Amino acid sequence: MGIRVVPNETVPAAVYRVLLPHERRVITVRFHPAILIGPVAWTLGGLAVAGLLSTLVRLDGTVLLIVWLAWLVLVIRLLFHIYQWLEDYFVVTSARLLLATGVFRKTVNMMPLTKVTDMRFERSPAGRLLGYGTFIVESAGQDQALHNINHLPYPEQLYIEVCGLIFKDPGSGDD
Numbered sequence: 535m536g537i538r539v540v541p542n543e544t545v546p547a548a549v550y551r552v553l554l555p556h557e558r559r560v561i562t563v564r565f566h567p568a569i570l571i572g573p574v575a576w577t578l579g580g581l582a583v584a585g586l587l588s589t590l591v592r593l594d595g596t597v598l599l600i601v602w603l604a605w606l607v608l609v610i611r612l613l614f615h616i617y618q619w620l621e622d623y624f625v626v627t628s629a630r631l632l633l634a635t636g637v638f639r640k641t642v643n644m645m646p647l648t649k650v651t652d653m654r655f656e657r658s659p660a661g662r663l664l665g666y667g668t669f670i671v672e673s674a675g676q677d678q679a680l681h682n683i684n685h686l687p688y689p690e691q692l693y694i695e696v697c698g699l700i701f702k703d704p705g706s707g708d709d
Contacts, residue, residue, distance in 0.1 A: 549625055552632060552642050561626040561695060565619060565685040566666035573615040580608040624683060626696055631671065633680055643679035645671060647700050655689045669693070 549562055584605040587593060593601070618637050625632040631650070633643045652672040661667050667689025671680050686692055 546621075546623070548621075548634060548640065549623060549632075552625075552634065552644075553627060554629065557627040557629040559625060559627055560699065561624075561692065563624050563687055563692065565622055565624070566664065566687040567619070568660070568664045568666050569685040570612075570615055570619060573612045577605075577608045577612045580605045624686060626692075626699065628699065631680055631696070633683060645673060645678065645680045649673040650700050653693070653696065653700070655686075655693045657689060661689075669696075 549559065553559060584601050587601050588598060614637070618635075621637055621640075622635045623633075625634065629647055631645045631647065635641050635643075650671055651674050653669065655667045655669050657667040666685045666687055669683040669686055669689070669692070671678070671683065
């Protein structure tokens with residue numbers, strides 16, 4: 535059984551707006567939540583620093599306010615990263631690879647499956663531990679819209695399914 539979409543999730547309408555009339559959506563995945571580790575760590579670290587400064591150091595009220603406002607900026611940054619994570623998708627259709635990213639400016643990078651000359655995936659030690667990988671996609675063209683696609687969940691299954699689309703059995707009758 536293959537991956538079709540992140541479990542218990544609906545595919546955003548924005549994905550369907552970029553599909554051509556003749557193509558079908560095969561796979562849609564959101565980036566792995568590990569992409570949020572950095573912003574979460576900064577926010578928790580900022581909370582620890584603000585808490586320590588508030589309790590252990592005698593600070594002027596204005597300085598204390600600035601410390602907590604700085605932490606609030608980290609919280610807002612975290613919320614932005616979470617919203618961005620919710621909006622970004624990797625989509626594989628019957629004809630193309632699509633990477634839809636961005637909050638204020640939505641960018642959709644695309645590569646036709648027929649132009650893919652080489653594809654591999656890599657998993658760092660953290661990726662192996664947490665369950666994500668990076669796809670490296672190459673084509674005959676020099677300037678590629680898609681090259682490294684980081685933090686993809688289920689990289690082995692995605693790799694097999696995408697390779698199955700790229701290297702279809704000519705006698706299978708699939709379009």
